[in-house]
Amino acid sequence: xxxxxxxxxxxxxxxxxxxxxxxxxxxxxxxxxxxxxxxxxxxxxxxxxxxxxxxxxxxxxxxxxxxxxxxxxxxxxxxxxxxxxxxxxxxxxxxxxxxxxxxxxxxxxxxxxxxxxxxxxxxxxxxxxxxxxxxxxxxxxxxxxxxxxxxxxxxxxxxxxxxxxxxxxxxxxxxxxxxxxxxxxxxxxxxxxxxxxxxxxxxxxxxxxxxxxxxxxxxxxxxxxxxxxxxxxxxxxxxxxxxxxxxxxxxxxxxxxxxxxxxxxxxxxxxxxxxxxxxxxxxxxxxxxxxxxxxxxxxxxxxxxxxxxxxxxxxxxxxxxxxxxxxxxxxxxxxxxxxxxxxxxxxxxxxxxxxxxxxxxxxxxxxxxxxxxxxxxxxxxxxxxxxxxxxxxxxxxxxxxxxxxxxxxxxxxxxxxxxxxxxxxxxxxxxxxxxxxxxxxxxxxxxxxxxxxxx
Amino acid sequence: xxxxxxxxxxxxxxxxxxxxxxxxxxxxxxxxxxxxxxxxxxxxxxxxxxxxxxxxxxxxxxxxxxxxxxxxxxxxxxxxxxxxxxxxxxxxxxxxxxxxxxxxxxxxxxxxxxxxxxxxxxxxxxxxxxxxxxxxxxxxxxxxxxxxxxxxxxxxxxxxxxxxxxxxxxxxxxxxxxxxxxxxxxxxxxxxxxxxxxxxxxxxxxxxxxxxxxxxxxxxxxxxxxxxxxxxxxxxxxxxxxxxxxxxxxxxxxxxxxxxxxxxxxxxxxxxxxxxxxxxxxxxxxxxxxxxxxxxxxxxxxxxxxxxxxxxxxxxxxxxxxxxxxxxxxxxxxxxxxxxxxxxxxxxxxxxxxxxxxxxxxxxxxxxxxxxxxxxxxxxxxxxxxxxxxxxxxxxxxxxxxxxxxxxxxxxxxxxxxxxxxxxxxxxxxxxxxxxxxxxxxxxxxxxxxxxxxx
Numbered sequence: 009x010x011x012x013x014x015x016x017x018x019x020x021x022x023x024x025x026x027x028x029x030x031x032x033x034x035x036x037x038x039x040x041x042x043x044x045x046x047x048x049x050x051x052x053x054x055x056x057x058x059x060x061x062x063x064x065x066x067x068x069x070x071x072x073x074x075x076x077x078x079x080x081x082x083x084x085x086x087x088x089x090x091x092x093x094x095x096x097x098x099x100x101x102x103x104x105x106x107x108x109x110x111x112x113x114x115x116x117x118x119x120x121x122x123x124x125x126x127x128x129x130x131x132x133x134x135x136x137x138x139x140x141x142x143x144x145x146x147x148x149x150x151x152x153x154x155x156x157x158x159x160x161x162x163x164x165x166x167x168x169x170x171x172x173x174x175x176x177x178x179x180x181x182x183x184x185x186x187x188x189x190x191x192x193x194x195x196x197x198x199x200x201x202x203x204x205x206x207x208x209x210x211x212x213x214x215x216x217x218x219x220x221x222x223x224x225x226x227x228x229x230x231x232x233x234x235x236x237x238x239x240x241x242x243x244x245x246x247x248x249x250x251x252x253x254x255x256x257x258x259x260x261x262x263x264x265x266x267x268x269x270x271x272x273x274x275x276x277x278x279x280x281x282x283x284x285x286x287x288x289x290x291x292x293x294x295x296x297x298x299x300x301x302x303x304x305x306x307x308x309x310x311x312x313x314x315x316x317x318x319x320x321x322x323x324x325x326x327x328x329x330x331x332x333x334x335x336x337x338x339x340x341x342x343x344x345x346x347x348x349x350x351x352x353x354x355x356x357x358x359x360x361x362x363x364x365x366x367x368x369x370x371x372x373x374x375x376x377x378x379x380x381x382x383x384x385x386x387x388x389x390x391x392x393x394x395x396x397x398x399x400x401x402x403x404x405x406x407x408x409x410x411x412x413x414x415x416x417x418x419x420x421x422x423x424x425x426x427x428x429x430x431x432x433x434x435x436x437x438x439x440x441x442x443x444x445x446x447x448x449x450x451x452x453x454x455x456x457x458x459x460x461x462x463x
Numbered sequence: 464x465x466x467x468x469x470x471x472x473x474x475x476x477x478x479x480x481x482x483x484x485x486x487x488x489x490x491x492x493x494x495x496x497x498x499x500x501x502x503x504x505x506x507x508x509x510x511x512x513x514x515x516x517x518x519x520x521x522x523x524x525x526x527x528x529x530x531x532x533x534x535x536x537x538x539x540x541x542x543x544x545x546x547x548x549x550x551x552x553x554x555x556x557x558x559x560x561x562x563x564x565x566x567x568x569x570x571x572x573x574x575x576x577x578x579x580x581x582x583x584x585x586x587x588x589x590x591x592x593x594x595x596x597x598x599x600x601x602x603x604x605x606x607x608x609x610x611x612x613x614x615x616x617x618x619x620x621x622x623x624x625x626x627x628x629x630x631x632x633x634x635x636x637x638x639x640x641x642x643x644x645x646x647x648x649x650x651x652x653x654x655x656x657x658x659x660x661x662x663x664x665x666x667x668x669x670x671x672x673x674x675x676x677x678x679x680x681x682x683x684x685x686x687x688x689x690x691x692x693x694x695x696x697x698x699x700x701x702x703x704x705x706x707x708x709x710x711x712x713x714x715x716x717x718x719x720x721x722x723x724x725x726x727x728x729x730x731x732x733x734x735x736x737x738x739x740x741x742x743x744x745x746x747x748x749x750x751x752x753x754x755x756x757x758x759x760x761x762x763x764x765x766x767x768x769x770x771x772x773x774x775x776x777x778x779x780x781x782x783x784x785x786x787x788x789x790x791x792x793x794x795x796x797x798x799x800x801x802x803x804x805x806x807x808x809x810x811x812x813x814x815x816x817x818x819x820x821x822x823x824x825x826x827x828x829x830x831x832x833x834x835x836x837x838x839x840x841x842x843x844x845x846x847x848x849x850x851x852x853x854x855x856x857x858x859x860x861x862x863x864x865x866x867x868x869x870x871x872x873x874x875x876x877x878x879x880x881x882x883x884x885x886x887x888x889x890x891x892x893x894x895x896x897x898x899x900x901x902x903x904x905x906x907x908x909x910x911x912x913x914x915x916x917x918x
């Protein structure tokens with residue numbers, strides 16, 4: 009065992025304690041009440057980056073939540089890596105479903121449980137600990153490194169693009185590394201080469217000018233909650249296909265060999281068990297593996313209208329709303345689809361209501377060239393760490409910053425993540441397996457070594 | 464002007480102040496936090512009933528909120544009237560839409576604004592003030608009277624039926640009087656001879672065992688919010704007809720002359736203006752007047768699922784629910800319809816979700832014989848008070864206790880109310896016109912006189 013591997017092995021428990029410290033900070037970017045916690049979290053990361061040996065570690069303000077920046081440029085002639093991560097987390101609600109408080113991390117049976125455990129603080133910390141290993145053992149890193157940890161990933165990375173464009177020169181890099189994705193199984197190292205894009209909207213339906221008595225008015229005026237149901241029901245047909253005209257026009261055909269490989273590496277049984285779904289359900293003509301990787305989809309993320317409290321209130325609500333998001337695949341473009349979606353929603357609305365559609369956020373789909381030397385370096389690092397051939401996968405989620413990096417850098421992007429499908433990302437009881445955390449930390453340490461050898 | 468009319472006239476302002484006192488008590492039966500306020504309100508009414516001259520005024524406990532009872536039996540040989548009202552009110556939410564706090568009554572431009580102003584505290588107080596007039600001017604009432612004011616009308620009168628059956632003897636009466644209905648216009652005295660029944664349900668749709676990440680799982684498992692929309696959209700067809708099999712089987716045909724009269728007395732323009740609806744909307748083949756009186760209907764009263772906060776959360780919710788109520792007409796029966804509705808909802812559910820349907824409360828439709836001598840007495844009282852012929856109307860709302868009275872008493876029921884369509888009943892900014900309150904008080908005072916003359 010080399011000295012680096014040994015260091016990582018011997019410091020495992022302390023690494024977990026360090027991660028717990030940052031998980032205790034409720035850095036929920038969506039909720040204004042946590043604004044101070046966001047800054048506290050950014051400062052905490054800066055201190056940690058300085059401590060391990062990074063130079064120029066600092067909190068950089070934006071119009072929203074601040075960005076954490078750090079660099080170490082002591083490897084002339086070697087590639088420069090831009091590491092991207094995020095320190096913000098999803099809202100923890102509904103709180104009553106957590107088995108332990110979301111911001112009081114606990115380890116039980118080899119699993120660390122807390123909001124942000126895997127998305128993305130835990131994965132950011134794999135990098136910090138891998139870097140610490142290099143600095144401690146070798147006094148240096150094998151490559152040049154720039155670190156960018158943002159605080160708005162969970163709310164659409166609204167200020168990141170401007171930051172990247174404004175500071176393009178000091179953020180220059182030969183390769184971008186992101187650890188915000190998952191493995192195809194507990195011991196299956198995975199390199200993600202595709203992500204779905206997203207178009208996240210809000211549909212607002214307004215009927216009567218105020219809530220009405222459902223006895224006096226029921227049956228005589230349009231009910232916006234009924235109207236919204238009609239709209240949502242009309243967005244997909246019986247085969248699970250989205251009815252927005254032109255929605256599938258730009259969907260790129262996927263070669264049979266690639267489809268076969270995506271199906272081969274996917275295990276449906278644990279996936280459905282994790283979802284707690286009695287059966288798969290989705291677009292006709294595609295497997296579950298395909299439905300979540302190469303096919304677009306549409307989901308209601310939330311809906312609200314009228315009286316939702318205890319008992320029965322005989323109200324005809326004046327307003328109904330739903331958050332509706334679409335996951336997109338190459339070469340769909342949310343900018344092209346939003347106006348089509350908006351027009352279609354309005355066309356589905358029955359008479360007697362006014363409909364507004366808001367574009368809350370969007371991201372282009374992402375697809376990498378799996379033959380690129382940088383990606384091959386990542387494959388080698390994973391194989392060294394897990395003594396197993398990694399699989400090449402697509403993921404159903406979106407990492408909006410990928411679109412921005414394509415525009416600002418246009419260099420290879422390595423998506424090397426160690427989450428698991430049952431990690432309850434974005435849900436109560438988010439967790440991170442310690443075996444993934446430690447295996448991931450070792451893989452990342454090797455990744456920086458392997459990238460040093462890439463052309 | 465007789466002495467009674469004069470008394471009522473001279474004490475108008477004090478009557479309004481007395482009403483304000485009871486409106487300040489937040490007697491919201493649906494919300495457990497107001498349990499003490501409910502008892503406080505019942506005690507307040509008992510004190511008021513004692514003060515004006517009623518005997519045996521007392522708070523009578525039930526398994527839920529208490530009932531207020533009082534009587535005065537000093538008119539042997541005269542009919543015994545059972546007055547029914549309710550002191551509980553609807554929840555005031557959403558609070559931010561009130562122009563003044565719901566439990567701080569204010570009078571402005573001849574309008575009293577507060578939760579309960581007209582439904583039903585204001586209308587109960589018309590009776591209390593009419594009775595006070597009789598006691599002050601004549602030292603007695605023209606009829607025997609039993610007063611029953613319940614605290615659970617807005618939550619389905621769950622304990623009233625048992626109370627009525629248990630105390631049937633001491634609640635015996637020749638006629639029942641209820642003031643919980645509306646006039647067809649500000650100066651149009653109205654006797655209501657029909658009410659719609661109700662079947663109020665809750666549909667709960669469960670999909671995955673916990674909330675999922677919409678990127679990782681979207682497209683591969685059934686989304687309960689989408690499924691609920693499909694169910695709701697399927698409950699009515701394009702003509703606004705309810706699709707539950709057999710739903711219309713027992714709907715009684717209404718004679719053309721009665722339909723013509725219902726249309727004649729109905730003014731659609733102010734009705735729609737009040738609703739703030741751009742156009743009428745409802746079942747094909749019927750007018751607005753008919754849609755809210757002689758036709759059943761179905762409305763979503765509330766719906767909730769997933770993330771409903773600020774911004775965007777990419778969650779695939781595990782649960783979605785809606786409160787859905789149907790208004791029923793003679794001779795529909797909620798006991799017959801609930802199992803049909805439940806089976807139909809389940810048949811509309813797409814695969815991959817579990818659906819539960821709850822029966823939250825129900826009431827039979829109500830229809831009076833307009834030629835009954837007791838109802839003719841009420842017509843005379845209204846004509847005396849308003850110097851105008853009253854109209855005979857049907858109302859779209861439900862008063863569940865009517866069904867119980869039919870079963871326990873089977874005597875004529877007089878529905879004599881003075882609300883207006885724009886009183887924002889069950890909505891923010893509930894109000895009662897002082898001209899209606901005073902005209903109503905006078906009408907009620909005359910009603911007790913006219914009932915004394917009925918056989």
